[in-house]
Amino acid sequence: MKMVKYTRQDVDEMTLEQIKEAARALEGVVRRTDLVEAPRIHPEGQVYLKPENLQVTGSFKVRGAYHKISRLSEEEKKKGVIACSAGNHAQGVALAAAKSGIPALICIPEGAPISKVEATKSYGAQVRLVKGVYDDAYREACRLQKESGAVFIHPFDDPDVIAGQGTVGLEIMEQLPDADAVIVPVGGGGLISGVACAVKSLRPQCRVYGVQVTGAPSMARALRDKKIEPLPRVSTFADGIAVKCPGQLTYGMCEKYVDEIVTVTDDETAAAILALMEQHRLIAEGAGAVAVAAAMFNRVDVRGKKTVCLVSGGNIDVTILSRVISRGLTRAGRQGKLVVELVDKPGELREVSAVIAELGGNVISVRHDHSGDEADITACTLSIGVETRDRDHLNRIRDAVVRAGYHILDS
Numbered sequence: 001m002k003m004v005k006y007t008r009q010d011v012d013e014m015t016l017e018q019i020k021e022a023a024r025a026l027e028g029v030v031r032r033t034d035l036v037e038a039p040r041i042h043p044e045g046q047v048y049l050k051p052e053n054l055q056v057t058g059s060f061k062v063r064g065a066y067h068k069i070s071r072l073s074e075e076e077k078k079k080g081v082i083a084c085s086a087g088n089h090a091q092g093v094a095l096a097a098a099k100s101g102i103p104a105l106i107c108i109p110e111g112a113p114i115s116k117v118e119a120t121k122s123y124g125a126q127v128r129l130v131k132g133v134y135d136d137a138y139r140e141a142c143r144l145q146k147e148s149g150a151v152f153i154h155p156f157d158d159p160d161v162i163a164g165q166g167t168v169g170l171e172i173m174e175q176l177p178d179a180d181a182v183i184v185p186v187g188g189g190g191l192i193s194g195v196a197c198a199v200k201s202l203r204p205q206c207r208v209y210g211v212q213v214t215g216a217p218s219m220a221r222a223l224r225d226k227k228i229e230p231l232p233r234v235s236t237f238a239d240g241i242a243v244k245c246p247g248q249l250t251y252g253m254c255e256k257y258v259d260e261i262v263t264v265t266d267d268e269t270a271a272a273i274l275a276l277m278e279q280h281r282l283i284a285e286g287a288g289a290v291a292v293a294a295a296m297f298n299r300v301d302v303r304g305k306k307t308v309c310l311v312s313g314g315n316i317d318v319t320i321l322s323r324v325i326s327r328g329l330t331r332a333g334r335q336g337k338l339v340v341e342l343v344d345k346p347g348e349l350r351e352v353s354a355v356i357a358e359l360g361g362n363v364i365s366v367r368h369d370h371s372g373d374e375a376d377i378t379a380c381t382l383s384i385g386v387e388t389r390d391r392d393h394l395n396r397i398r399d400a401v402v403r404a405g406y407h408i409l410d411s
Helices: 008-013 016-025 061-070 074-079 088-100 114-122 134-148 159-175 190-202 218-225 248-257 266-280 286-296 318-331 348-358 391-403
Strands: 046-051 081-084 104-109 126-130 181-185 207-213 260-264 306-311 335-343 362-369 379-387 407-410
Touching: 008 248, 016 061, 016 159, 016 190, 046 159, 061 088, 061 159, 081 088, 081 134, 088 104, 088 114, 104 114, 104 134, 114 126, 126 134, 159 190, 159 248, 159 306, 181 190, 181 286, 190 207, 190 248, 207 218, 207 286, 218 248, 218 260, 260 266, 260 286, 266 286, 266 318, 286 306, 318 335, 335 348, 335 391, 348 362, 348 379, 348 391, 391 407
Parallel strands: 046 306, 081 104, 104 126, 181 207, 181 306, 207 260
Antiparallel strands: 335 379, 335 407, 362 379
């Protein structure tokens, strides 16, 4: 497939009117997701959620994919479409192709959640799993496109796709016209490019922030270094934004419209997923929760501001979700571990448990070990899993155990 080279003129030609045209094309196809006030995400800010995880296919991606396919000629539609995706764009393309009655072939990284792969197949698309990450799937899709002549539907670096994603920003501005900030997840940059164009065109003083994970900061690094270079590797459970290299067009649009791109850790993202579940009964995938993580952990200053966090998707595999919940509980201090050294005699476990219970902690697991070669022959260690209210509560329990005369090896 011939690579499209975008220039500054292409960036400047993206207009609010194109995004409005996309919105008209998407009427009756996508949901207009509401804004949900989220006062507990940050107590000092007025935070709202834009839950695109409740969108058709569980992600914003259907907006750009459907808009792009709707603009194909009849001749192009006859050839079918091909795409690459970590899962969400795959579902968007598959659904759009099905509605248009055309065949679709999707290349997906083999590590993508099974739920995303199966959902893509359910829309009637042919799926090819590719070893590696998104960028490897992209190369395979390009190879197959050359063989078949099908139309390639790029997940982010395409004006029609960007215009479709920009309809999210259009809705935000209609729902909260006096917003002070909008926080958007960033992978290849298609979503934030469209959203930022819409937001800045309607309210220039509203700040637009992008969020990436520390294990895949491709756009953040590109903007910092003022050049696009692929990362050698990416490492994150947020597969939807695990992109080694941003697009040319999206890079230019981020450079023009986006105020700042920040990063969050996987642990912070897990804590945000947990907060969305507990506080708002919303299921977000890793990529979908990074904007909330940025607000929760002060990567973006939301104090005293009307801020919209875009929850971009909710297609998370249930097996991953259980691990994410555990990680989120640990990150929030809601569960922890005390490794206590004590004398191996009857009643010691009861005494330690009593100290924990007196402060309102709940013992959820106990592992007894007296096999250490260096330890006293009468000594043992207890690895105690504890449920707590927060990190301060966990620290108070830890201090109480020490005051009771026990030695904590680590926690």
